[in-house]
Amino acid sequence: MGENVGREVELEPQRIAHGGISVARLDGRVVFVSDAIPGERVVARITDDRKKAFWQADTVRVLQPSPHRRPHVWPEAALERDPDERAGGAEFGHIAVPHQRELKAQVLTDALQRFGGLERRVEVEGLPGPADGTRWRTRVRLHVDDDGVVGPYAARSHRVVPVASLPLAVEAVEALAPRDGMTGVDTVDVLAPTEGEARLIVGRQTPSAIRERVGEREFRLDDDGFWQVHRAAPETLSSAVRDAVDPELLDPRAANLDLYGGVGLLAAALGDLAGPALRITSVESDARATEHAAENLAEWIGARAETGRVERWVRGLADASATERARLGAATVILDPPRAGAGADVLTAIAAVRPAQIVYVACDPVAFARDAGVLDGLGYTLGSLRAFDLFPNTHHVEAVGRFTRE
Structure with a gap:
């Protein structure tokens, strides 16, 4: 830490960055400042000056508030607390919910352009719940x-x-x-x-x-296993995946894939669309989740759940027989990777067998944008794209996009 740490400065943030941090400039240097809103003027305390290119700071007072500023929904994360004592996990709690969604849309749009080379604007859709974005975490x-x-x-x-x-x-x-x-x-x-x-x-x-329970369907899983945390997210994502699938490209008897499949939520969503003849393989690295997926997908005779790391499992696609390659070429692939994204190796292995369509569910805009650019280079064009506010009062946003062969 240098001599500027602890120094208080006036800043006027101009835009939002990925991670929920506003971007300001001080004497030509970029300063990433927390708890501020683009367009307002604040006093911020420098917390890190180790980088020549940028510093980091926390807002301590607001001199000219944004019209979108409101009292923080979580008192323990509000400006009234010292920055070192503010609870994490609600970094947008001081921003009116409609503007939160506008900022998230800006981040996704900017990421697609910067990291994917794609020009696309998107609206972030809200989920059912209180208007102030509270009471959603299960x-x-x-x-x-x-x-x-x-x-x-x-x-x-x-x-x-x-x-x-x-x-x-x-x-x-x-x-x-x-x-x-x-x-x-x-x-x-x-x-x-x-x-x-x-x-x-x-x-x-x-x-x-x-x-x-998701609609009329019940899913079994471990209490320490992964499940969407917003009370309305499982139904929202299931519906979004069904809407994203191009029905003209959906072949129930193809070698359909659900990668990073968890306990089978999105495979079941595809099953609801495709009907009882669906053939699908769900791949998940967590063995317990795979066991539950096999049970949760039992109504589809053609459904299988396999345990394996997706990046290793997809390498085996190159060894598929001619018959299986034809089925893969007609496949719908669902991708729901962790925050880091699927990555070039996974996407290249999938694109090599030429599936008909890929439905990508993403929880990180930068990783999704990077992967969208990779898919574009592999001959898959981004068609439909929707974004959802699955994490109100935080910077996180979920996206669902469909990619089809050019």
Whole structure:
């Protein structure tokens, strides 16, 4: 850290960057400033000056507020707290929800142009829930420090801060979340599945099976397994995937694929569209999730769930027989990778067998933009594209795009 750390400066952020940080300039240098909104004037405290090209800062006072600024939905993350004590996980909580979505759309549009070479504007769609963007999280992870303090991490830190409220969480999660000191564990997960009571996972426990309902369908999974955290996200994404699929290119008897398939949510969405004759292989690295996927997809006789790392599994596509290659060439491929994206190696292996269409579900705009550019170079054009506000009051945004062969 240099001599400027702790110095307070006036800044006028001009745009938003990926990660929910506003971008300002100070004497020609870029400053990434938290808790500010583009277009307003703030006083910010320098927190990192190690880079010549840019510094980092936290807003401490607002001199000229944006018309989109509102009281923070989470008091423990508001400007009234010292930046070091502000709870992380609600970095857009001081921004009116419609403008949050505009900023997220700007980030996705900019990422597609900068990292994918694609010109596309998109609107970020809201999900059902309170207008202020609260009460959507069905899963919350709290941390426990060496002194037994329970709470979230402070923003951009691994320091635990105590909180009296969890406004992004659904009521059942907030009610069950521990507030008193704990010992002997590092984490406490609180979750409220759609079926059954809310529960705690204290430290490392043997997983228990839970059930989640999506429309008329029920999914079985482990309580410590992956599931979308917004209460409306599973239905929203299932519907978005069905809408993204071009029905004229959907062949139920092709060698359809669901990669990074989890417990089968999106494979089932495709099954609802394709009917009982669907042939699909779901690939997931988590063996327990694969076991649940096999059960969740049992109604489709042609569905298989395989355990494997997708980047390794797709290499085997090159060894497919002529008959299987023909089926792969007619396939619909669903991709729902982790935040880092699928990456060039996975996409190249998939494109080599020439599937009819690829439906890509992305939780990171930069990774998605990069991968969209890779697919474009491999002969797959981005057609339909939608974005969803699955994480209100945060910078995160979900995108669903369809790619088809040129």
